[in-house]
Amino acid sequence: MTGPAILEIGDVRLTALPDGAADIPTWPAPEPTAGAAPIDWAGYHRAFPEGFHGEAHLWRIHNNCYCLDTGGLRILVDCGVGVGPYPRYGNLRGELPVAMGLAGIDAGSFDIVFLTHAHPDHAGWTFDEELQRPRFGNARYLLHRRDWEHFGGRETVPPYFRRFIQPLQEAGVLELIDGETEFAPGITAMETPGHTPGHMSLLVQSRGQGLVIAGDVLNSPMFVTEPELPFGSDADIARGVATRVALVDRIEAEGWRVAAEHFPAPGWGKVVRVEGRRWFRAL
Numbered sequence: 001m002t003g004p005a006i007l008e009i010g011d012v013r014l015t016a017l018p019d020g021a022a023d024i025p026t027w028p029a030p031e032p033t034a035g036a037a038p039i040d041w042a043g044y045h046r047a048f049p050e051g052f053h054g055e056a057h058l059w060r061i062h063n064n065c066y067c068l069d070t071g072g073l074r075i076l077v078d079c080g081v082g083v084g085p086y087p088r089y090g091n092l093r094g095e096l097p098v099a100m101g102l103a104g105i106d107a108g109s110f111d112i113v114f115l116t117h118a119h120p121d122h123a124g125w126t127f128d129e130e131l132q133r134p135r136f137g138n139a140r141y142l143l144h145r146r147d148w149e150h151f152g153g154r155e156t157v158p159p160y161f162r163r164f165i166q167p168l169q170e171a172g173v174l175e176l177i178d179g180e181t182e183f184a185p186g187i188t189a190m191e192t193p194g195h196t197p198g199h200m201s202l203l204v205q206s207r208g209q210g211l212v213i214a215g216d217v218l219n220s221p222m223f224v225t226e227p228e229l230p231f232g233s234d235a236d237i238a239r240g241v242a243t244r245v246a247l248v249d250r251i252e253a254e255g256w257r258v259a260a261e262h263f264p265a266p267g268w269g270k271v272v273r274v275e276g277r278r279w280f281r282a283l
């Protein structure tokens with residue numbers, strides 16, 4: 001497995017905690033819109049060899065969680081795929097507890113768990129293996145209200161939502177976010193809807209430096225180069241494109257760094273220009 005790694009943004013220390021990676025056999029890879037240039041899969045394959053497998057258009061999906069230590073608070077960003085086996089990712093079993101052990105991070109030491117959205121590959125470790133108690137027993141869990149209503153309000157509530165999210169409310173540890181919120185000094189939940197209605201990204205700012213943990217706005221580093229490509233797993237594809245284009249523009253304009261849960265571990269880097277085009281460059 002890929003082990004934990006550390007990055008500092010001003011006074012905030014980030015530890016990447018990989019939760020495993022899987023070769024996706026049939027992932028709905030983006031297709032260019034009619035009339036647009038074909039996607040240079042071979043180029044992306046060369047630039048991000050850890051992000052693909054086999055044929056160039058097949059993705060290797062990584063699952064990074066991030067521990068943030070900031071101003072006396074410890075924050076976990078996303079909860080990975082969990083104990084699994086996670087069928088959509090080739091029955092992957094997550095490794096977050098192993099990564100935490102290697103990094104010397106105790107589950108009880110977290111104050112906040114921030115969920116970018118309510119999908120099961122981001123909420124798999126919310127509870128202990130027996131699904132009895134919240135795994136991060138001293139933390140409050142943050143989720144956008146629109147995801148709570150979107151998944152919980154369906155006639156048939158998805159099993160993963162019943163299993164990993166609803167019991168958080170029953171345990172009294174779920175806090176719903178209604179809009180852009182700086183919930184800790186320099187740590188801001190940004191609304192980035194499209195992949196899900198309540199999807200959020202996390203902006204980390206300290207001492208003039210910034211980094212955005214993009215969540216599933218950016219599912220592959222190739223989207224930094226072509227944010228306008230539609231992504232078939234977005235609940236609202238047009239909204240997803242608009243959000244992605246705006247977020248990549250802003251990250252570049254502000255000079256922020258960027259990290260993403262599904263990028264090759266540890267998943268952080270910067271946006272650079274090569275012959276006029278933007279590329280993700282790992283740090």
Ligand SMILES: [Zn+2]
Nearest residue numbers: 119121122216
């Ligand atoms: Zn995801």
